[in-house]
Amino acid sequence: MDRPSLSEAQEDYLKALLLLELEEGRPASTQALAQRLGVRPPSVTEMLKKLAGLGLVQYTPYQGASLTPLGRQIALKILRHHRLLEAYLHQALGYGWEEVHQEAERLEHVISEDLEERIAEYLGHPPFDPHGDPIPTKDLTLPSSKALPLTEAPLGRARVARALAQDRGTLNLLARLGLVPGKPLRILERGEGVRVEVEGEVYLLPRALAQAVGVEPLG
Numbered sequence: 074m075d076r077p078s079l080s081e082a083q084e085d086y087l088k089a090l091l092l093l094e095l096e097e098g099r100p101a102s103t104q105a106l107a108q109r110l111g112v113r114p115p116s117v118t119e120m121l122k123k124l125a126g127l128g129l130v131q132y133t134p135y136q137g138a139s140l141t142p143l144g145r146q147i148a149l150k151i152l153r154h155h156r157l158l159e160a161y162l163h164q165a166l167g168y169g170w171e172e173v174h175q176e177a178e179r180l181e182h183v184i185s186e187d188l189e190e191r192i193a194e195y196l197g198h199p200p201f202d203p204h205g206d207p208i209p210t211k212d213l214t215l216p217s218s219k220a221l222p223l224t225e226a227p228l229g230r231a232r233v234a235r236a237l238a239q240d241r242g243t244l245n246l247l248a249r250l251g252l253v254p255g256k257p258l259r260i261l262e263r264g265e266g267v268r269v270e271v272e273g274e275v276y277l278l279p280r281a282l283a284q285a286v287g288v289e290p291l292g
């Protein structure tokens with residue numbers, strides 16, 4: 074894909090816009106972008122105007138911003154780099170799933186198309202990263218993910234599909250409890266928290282923690 078050469082910050086904006094669109098299902102507000110990127114709203118406005126000038130973003134003051142088809146392609150490309158790198162660091166180099174995000178944040182901007190392809194090849198073209206997040210395919214389509222938070226899933230048998238949190242503390246805790254993608258569990262009861270059985274152990278997960286566990290019901 075021919076893409077304009079962008080700064081790391083510009084690529085981060087495109088990726089943040091994509092993730093916000095996926096999460097909220099509508100154009101991202103300046104406020105939401107500022108919060109996600111840890112910058113002040115006036116800087117966001119300035120950058121959005123720049124990206125609109127490059128034909129990557131559609132920006133209407135006070136109404137938020139959305140990606141143009143080209144902007145979306147670039148954002149998916151960066152996301153593919155990010156999630157493939159996470160998978161590679163985890164599977165090939167033994168990084169913990171709580172460590173991979175920081176490394177991938179830096180490397181996603183610099184790896185070549187060739188390295189991206191070789192990593193994908195080496196890993197056997199994985200559909201998901203270690204957090205269970207779908208990896209955009211080579212032709213930049215994003216597989217859908219049907220994970221429901223434990224707080225909303227029906228009682229009964231399920232399988233952990235995705236971590237819905239990013240912070241180290243939560244990821245560490247989930248790993249210690251064995252609540253990682255692929256793990257079968259039984260959802261026993263829902264009240265203040267959610268009671269689950271994982272490999273013969275029963276845990277009462279506080280609501281905030283239960284919200285961070287995405288599961289696929291097994292019927």
Ligand SMILES: [Zn+2]
Nearest residue numbers: 159202204206
């Ligand atoms: Zn991830």
